[in-house]
Amino acid sequence: MLRNKFEQQWSVLQHKANEVVNRVRDRHIRLAVTGLSRSGKTAFITALVNQLEHAAIDGRLPLWDAQRQGRILGARRVPQQNLHIPTFAYERGLDSLFGDPPAWPEPTRGVAEVRLEIRYRTRHPLRRHLGEISTLYVDLVDYPGEWLLDLPLLDLSYEQWSEQVEQQLRRPELQQLATAWLEPRWQAEQAFEEKPASELAMRYTDYLHACKRELGLHLIQPGRFVLPGEFAGAPLLQFVPWVWDKPAGEPADGTLYATFKQRFEQYKQHLVQGFYEQHFAGFDRQIVLVDCLQPLNAGAASFGDMQQAIARIMESFAYGKSNWWRRLFSPRIDKLLFVASKADHVTPEQHGPLVSLLQHLVSSGRGQARFEGIETECLALAAIKATEVGKGQANGREFPAIRGTSLDGEPLLLFPGEVPSQIPPAQWWQNQGFDFQAFRPLPMSAHQALPHIRLDAALEFLLGDHLE
Template sequence: MFGGGLDGGLGGILPRAVDGLSQLAARLAGGTLRVGVTGLRRSGKTVFLTALLHNLLNAGRLPFLEVMAQGRFLASRLQPQPDAAVPRFDYERHLADLMGDPPRWPEATRAISEIRLALRFRTQGLIKYRLAGDSTLTLDLVDYPGEWLLDLPMLGQDFATWSAQTLDLATREPRAALARDWKAALSGVDPDAKADETLARHLAKLYTDYLQACRSGPIGLSLLQPGRFLEPGEMEGAPVLTFCPLPPPKSDWTGSLHGLMADRFEAYKDKVVRRFYREHFARLDRQVVLVDVLSALNAGAPGLDDLSRSLTATLESFRHGQAGWLSWLGGARIDRVLFAATKADHVAADQHGNLVSLLESFLADPLAGIRFTGAEVRSLALASVKATDTVLADWKGRQLACVQGTPLGRDAPAVIFPGEVPGSHLDLGPSGEGRFRFTDFRPPPGLGRDGRGLPNIRLDQVLQFLIGDRLA
């Protein structure tokens, strides 16, 4: 009887306990992480993902990723697409662009995509190794157009609120000049008039032209909604993309032009934005936010202000906070957020500290808000693919830290003094426009041919912060 009790009692409990401990060890080391690569247009999301994958697949140029430095990294392999309904990130094509002859930067992201990578490694510590043995961390990496990201704040607005905000922005320069044709057409429209499909499409076309002008203008404005008007993807031509902001009506009847636009605004939120958020963003575990600070600096204070507005508004839509043991009950929360000032190789190495300080200064409020939720936050300067070298040049007896690389539009390398990066957006003055002229560079020839991974600046530190704890 005693033997039977042991076999059915403790004998059954002990294997389950060991199995539970093994599962716990596997959770602490390995498991699956869903990482969202967030950033507005031209922030370098495609290049970042390509360089990250290439370096992890080749186990090279990542000296500060602890699992590599400690010799515990075993191997990595691309896995089948995790979601059959979402296109796969075209890693091979983007890598071929960078390693081509001549090399070129990959095309910008125009639709959502995902890719899965499995990392095999030895766990750290004798007890954990005996419980779990070698472990595998599965990374699901999500890429999407920056324009789509800007739709998330619309979820908390109705048509009247969004219209008032957007019309107000269009009264300020540099938007006011770009909105002239759309505003002129709008001035002759009665929001209370009977709904007219031809007029609705005409106004939506003029509004889309205005958004395109804002994006392609010298300042390259970021806060442009709805994002699908700029990157419609498979929804091009759909009625849900034919609305625009309107002044408030005098009455409220469903058959009016205002009523039609309001209905389409709500349909856009429901069928496009909410669905996109629910299927992709609500499941993120970690987040990297790529920010092209240098392009915003070239545009002066208006460019930085617009970038700050865009990022602040969109980050409020994410679920930040520590992911507890029972986080699966209420959906995942993002427990680590990394902010990276991209294209750090476009300035001399001694300016990277100022680049990070500038990023943190104009994002002070959202950074503080995320930290308050309990999520871990870090900022750094990053070059996903290093296109220049820092060199010293003599100018009138002074040693200047310069960058050497091949500027876009040229065929020969040049040594350029990019100037100094201000440590705060408050140092720009009232405008700052025309003060900075940071240069874009071509990718250098021969990238990745040594088999060590694409050369980069601080990609290993990015990975250590985002996934290092799951590779322990």
């Protein structure tokens, strides 16, 4: 028994030593992928793994220098080091994409991880002394952007958060959706009872889902209520903001108000702060996916809410130049990539305005990142291409179009409209003719790399300097 314990401790020490050596030699990088719901995180990671696995045999990645120069020898998935994190469901995603009919992978609902080993020929003069062939380990970590929206809660008391929600409920459309949990009026001093309190929390959660589904809102708090992960059904997620009559003093323990306040504080400590310490603070590089198209479809309120949500996400990043010495002790994000996803859902000449719109959306946070010495980039890409470029005709005139298949199986040929190159003014919403449609994936061969648009540019930005 003592020997087994010693062997376990020795294994842990060996793992930590290997991590240190890999970081010193720039052989290990943790790439975090996030974005709000339906921004394409799962498709992005599936495509990234697929492209890396095919890079040495049939890669179509001309914007990725190491692959274009023939220095990539291969890549493979290897067992991940963090055994407490669920493994990203890569094979299941491919099964969906190669199905009949093809379908998008099921989105992940919590943190998931996959580790890749990339072997390449180095051209770095110092590394060549250790051998021409080098290895880079890449951990891809998928987590919901909604969880980042909770980080500002760390600076709020239960009373302050409740006041924020109460102000939001002054909007008629939100108040209408909230009727089910606002009535009846609850009393702060009434005794806490588990069953009615959990039912109230469930109605509040339904309200948050309705805000996303019916109004297209993104700024949802607490984020774990709609994406609970492994905490689904836990009492930690069973509280609501207090928007009824305020207590005259500090309610006693055991009252409804006091219990909700305690759970709010525990939520911040165990889930919000815990997520930051366990995952977020350890990322080296970050990809933020933004679906600019659906909010343009949904209207000014949805787009404005998405803009605020992105601003909140930008406030969440802990920046700091990630040189090899600092990474030994406190890894920090040193590159930040913003991606306008689903670029194949508009015609090619709209990709420039799409990037420009994204740049305007993230301008304040991007400026702060660059001030801190962090390298940033904005790209429009399609991780998995779902349309083909075509031409349409109307009234005897030809117009640019995209061709694909709707999620319902209907063939489509359309021009979705012009993407604004900056934040749309009020009058744009009165006259806009934007008609974003969702497409199913194109039929694909399981023996070839997935079709994409500019995924190689993302690989070059994120990994290029580590593959010299």
